[in-house]
Amino acid sequence: MTIEETVENPLRVGLRSQRTPEPNTLIIFGASGDLTQRKLVPALYDLSLEGLLPGGFSVVGMARRPKTHSEFRSEMKGAVAQHSRTKSLQPSAWDAFAANIYYCQAEFNDPGGYIQLASMLQKIESETGCHNRLYYLATPPRYYSEIAKRLGEAGLTASDDGWTRIIVEKPFGRDLASAAELNRTLLSVFSEDQVYRIDHYLGKDTVQNILVFRFANGIFEPIWDRRYIDHVQITMAESIGIEGRGGYYERAGVIRDIIQNHALQLLSLAAMEPPATFEPDAVRDEKVKVLRAVRPIPPEDAQESTVRGQYGPGVISGQRVAGYREEDRVEADSATETYLALRLFIDNWRWAGVPFYIRSGKRLPKRVTEIAIIFRQPPLALFPTTDGSRIEPNVLSITIQPDEGISLNFGSKVPGPGAALRIRPVEMDFRYGTSFGVAAPDAYERLLLDSMLGDATLFTRRDEVEAAWAFVNPITDGWTNPEPPSFPNYEAGTWGPDEADEFIQRDGRKWRRL
């Protein structure tokens, strides 16, 4: 059922949430994994506690390790106690929630496991009277195709009297070919409107607020184009390293881990045209148009248009930290980039000639994600400065994390007499934590609920994910030859390699100091 088909409930008038999902069963593949324990089940428990899940909601965890229902529930109880947003576990609420949690032990490639799953679902659904199913692929990506195919073979991808959907975790492929192949496999057994490709970044309130900020306020959109904007900087900095994910990171690097998904999602939200409606496909159509209009960086220009870095040992917040090559499961001569700066252009009417600079890295001095819009200078320097320099440009910065907010820098006269006016940049600051002092729900809560409601606005569509890979692929191709830069080339706890500063300075600009 789509949003358009929702039956209107007169009791919803005036209530904040417009509906709750229909009763359904969530089947988690990879139920023994970290994601299930740290994010998924705690998010479901929190939703249940707030009364946002429907009556008749069940969870089936599927994984390879042998376990009873009771053992699985007990594991999940520990996970919820540790990771739930609401912190203290409420015994009666947990008992009621846990009563509908089940475990199905099976190898993902074993057809018998899917027969067992089908029989379990039949039993659950005979009690609830509802046949809605939501599969969640929380396994390593190598199992995605296998699971989808097996679900298809077992006839579990559709039912006559309910909906069936599937959520696919990132990374979605490791290049354009593998992403397209995965799409083909998924779409051979599911239809596109059943597939929910998750990018948890889109579930963050502040990311969604980019759209509200741009399209619910009349004052910004008229100046949101090449006539007024000099350039845009998107920064996604992390102070942490790879957190024991050496095996994954060696194959991914920052370009696959962050740039292909999170960074390009932020880019498309910041640069998209206003959608005709706030319907899933209307929003996603506009995002895809941005990605398609991004000027490709061909392999032969990849070296020139990007700066790669890899962190060496250094000090962050007074703590000595190891270099990337000293991390577990990382090659001693690894050429994987942990930092990337790049410049791109969007060849459309709105953005022609406006450079977008994106930088992202591990072990940078602080964790911060920001979109900064740097406006053009006034056409005439009316106020001479004492040292002959130009006045700082206006900057509108949207901070996504950690201290979510929006600030605007503008020039103001320094008080005091004198023939020469002294002008200093001042900041007009809005922080979410200040104006809305409530904790935002976890991104997974929002996205799980949306997928149960059939709202795909915050999920990535097939063409979107392939357009993102189509931009990234030629860059990674271009890096294979010639030799990668001499790594490590930046110290942990610094803002990346010197080459990144020189890279933007060549255009007469500089990175924002964050």
Added chain:
Amino acid sequence: MAEAVDRMEVLDEYRAILSGETRRVDVPAVESELTQLWKAAAEDTLEGQPVVRACVLNLVGYAQGDDVAQHINEVISQVSARHPSRSIIIVADPRAKSAGLRASISAHCQIPLAGGRQVCSEQITLHASGAAVDEVHGTVLPLLVPGLPVFLWWHDEPPPDNHLFQELLDSCDHLVIDSADFAPERTAALLTDLQRITQESDIALSDLNWSRLTHWRELVAQFFDASPGRQYLDRLDAVNVEIASIHGKQPDLTEGLLLIGWLASRLGWVLEEGALRPRLDAMSFKLKSGAGSVTVKLTPDPHHPGEGLHSLSLRAADGAVFAISRKADDETCGVVSAELPEGSGYSRVVQMDLPSEATLLSDELDSSGHDAAFEETLAQAVRFMDGGQ
């Protein structure tokens, strides 16, 4: 040297205000004292980053007596984390023989997140006595921060003909009351007056008693969002509401009547003339619905002492029953269940904390205009209270 010492003393004084102390100021100097406070705070980097003042609305509170004022102060302190505002509390003593007006300023500051700046909002307290009470609006109005919405929180039974109430009402966008505080025998008349006032003006009315129902309404709506529950919504024929009550104390039926009023207004149920004899302890009446009639029972439940709604059950002609009930052994939770004739059904436990006054006020401060659902509900509830007149 002397200048440096003076400056330190001034800083110490302002730091004390930001730490929660109240400072008495001359009434005409309130604005300039606040300006000084924030200037000093912005320059004071002793504790790291300077504090910032935040303000998203004006909140004017009215209290009679110091105890109520203290309570309002505590609620505003909790609310200011979510709604940093300029709050102006009027502490009125209209019975005092001599007229007087004095002012003090204070601040509500939040503990900052690691690395973040401390965010504070300001409070002005005006103590008015005797004849000065009627004129205190003349002091309040110039203190309102321009361009921001004005909420008037009248922490008492609002006197529609009172001069101060009228004057403050003229300058506010939103009136907040709590009908749970009204004497039961006056509730219908007071709500009727307030309904008239809001109908005749652009002022939006909020009742914290209505806000108490938000979670109940959400849970009830969930029953009928989708099949199989949706099909029974038009076939409901009985509503039972139980109110927690304390033995020997008259139960407050208002919250229950608002809940029934909400169902009636949303589902098009109408009260037939003469079908109801209003009572203050329990009520039973019939409403006309599209499918026939709906039997309504609103009763106090002495087995569940306390306050607020205890349980609600909705029954459809086919035998479907939808119920919500606070748990007897854990009042922070409730049981939500549906029994359907086709054999399917469910029961689940959800969080049902009794919301604090600060939570309720905070929810109301979120609203930006008229709440049509509440206004329609109120119209119905008032009809039930006065017997369909």
